[in-house]
Amino acid sequence: MSISIDKIKEPVKGELLDFEKHFREAMKSSAPLMDKITYYIIQKKGKQIRPVLVFLSAKMCGTINPSTYVAASLIELLHTATLVHDDVVDDAYMRRGFFSVNALWKNKVAVLVGDYLLSKGLLIALDSQNYNHLHTLSTAVRLMSEGELLQIEKARKLDITEDVYFDIIRQKTASLIAAACKAGAASVTENLDVQNQLWLFGEKLGMAFQIKDDLFKSLNS
Amino acid sequence: MSISIDKIKEPVKGELLDFEKHFREAMKSSAPLMDKITYYIIQKKGKQIRPVLVFLSAKMCGTINPSTYVAASLIELLHTATLVHDDVVDDAYMRRGFFSVNALWKNKVAVLVGDYLLSKGLLIALDSQNYNHLHTLSTAVRLMSEGELLQIEKARKLDITEDVYFDIIRQKTASLIAAACKAGAASVTENLDVQNQLWLFGEKLGMAFQIKDDLFKSLNS
Numbered sequence: 001m002s003i004s005i006d007k008i009k010e011p012v013k014g015e016l017l018d019f020e021k022h023f024r025e026a027m028k029s030s031a032p033l034m035d036k037i038t039y040y041i042i043q044k045k046g047k048q049i050r051p052v053l054v055f056l057s058a059k060m061c062g063t064i065n066p067s068t069y070v071a072a073s074l075i076e077l078l079h080t081a082t083l084v085h086d087d088v089v090d091d092a093y094m095r096r097g098f099f100s101v102n103a104l105w106k107n108k109v110a111v112l113v114g115d116y117l118l119s120k121g122l123l124i125a126l127d128s129q130n131y132n133h134l135h136t137l138s139t140a141v142r143l144m145s146e147g148e149l150l151q152i153e154k155a156r157k158l159d160i161t162e163d164v165y166f167d168i169i170r171q172k173t174a175s176l177i178a179a180a181c182k183a184g185a186a187s188v189t190e191n192l193d194v195q196n197q198l199w200l201f202g203e204k205l206g207m208a209f210q211i212k213d214d215l216f217k218s219l220n221s
Numbered sequence: 222m223s224i225s226i227d228k229i230k231e232p233v234k235g236e237l238l239d240f241e242k243h244f245r246e247a248m249k250s251s252a253p254l255m256d257k258i259t260y261y262i263i264q265k266k267g268k269q270i271r272p273v274l275v276f277l278s279a280k281m282c283g284t285i286n287p288s289t290y291v292a293a294s295l296i297e298l299l300h301t302a303t304l305v306h307d308d309v310v311d312d313a314y315m316r317r318g319f320f321s322v323n324a325l326w327k328n329k330v331a332v333l334v335g336d337y338l339l340s341k342g343l344l345i346a347l348d349s350q351n352y353n354h355l356h357t358l359s360t361a362v363r364l365m366s367e368g369e370l371l372q373i374e375k376a377r378k379l380d381i382t383e384d385v386y387f388d389i390i391r392q393k394t395a396s397l398i399a400a401a402c403k404a405g406a407a408s409v410t411e412n413l414d415v416q417n418q419l420w421l422f423g424e425k426l427g428m429a430f431q432i433k434d435d436l437f438k439s440l441n442s
Contacts, residue, residue: 033374119362141340153254
């Protein structure tokens, strides 16, 4: 609320502008309907917190380089894919004040677009031989989907303790933020201690974000 | 119909038995609900045409080795993930005579399980450093999702020519079969000509399969 996102972005403003061109290119498809949808997704783009964290983490630990851009593209493609899949998952018909892809094109298309974005992210990482980014990201996807399922299971039983709540949000929300920070660091240093510290930082940040989000939700319900 | 699947499997029977243990292990999750669902998916497993093609292609071009098993696991995880996602996509409530995952646990879970399986496949390939398999597979996923979207777009316009039909089935069905044959070959030989020939063989086989499937569907409707 109080601290402006522009102020946070300031140290990596130039890189973010370059990144946007990068990312637009990365989403291109030969299928016209796919192109129309990804264009629409880019239009309603959010705060780009995750790429910002990739660039900030990289700059903090070393010198931003092409591998940092790959990490940022990969994280943002993955995040976008999971948002599109979340639209199915939550049956959400509005997102960020726009109608969701799901509402406009239905579940069928949402799943396909999500899968397409995942595969594009993969190919970018493979083509540039950034295998460590891929490993970080696949781990995040595994944790996220397990966390969501854990939530479904536990929510049904109505017996969530604080520990279980922390487990769930650590997996479903914090793991991608953690991956963003770690991948940023990994793009500039091979020091595993530093990379793991950045993962932990991102994990705490992601959990704080989710706690705040859940508190606001329960205040408004 | 007339040629028995057992006869086709015969040359790689032993490898398929080993593979099944492999695959069961690969699907394991720390989330109990995830485990329950993947167990259910394994129970109603299909003909395993894709792993069979991986092993046959490998045996035809060289000597089956651990990389062949990785390729087979990867292809089958991916195929299972796309089946689970297809259940959302097609709103299909029956598959192979069983109720689909979607019908039992709804879209929410189907998307998550599909994503989980994709990430598990990724991690297996990354951990064993089988990057070329990953490249083959990501290309297949990209082609499949684009092909499905192309079909949605074209079907709406009701102006499908034979060429467009072939384009669609080449992408949406044949690319994963092609990937299975190519990955099998790639696990035993570095000869790119041979690998590409196997891709083309799988592509023709996949297209033939889809044409037969579409013909039966139109005969029954």
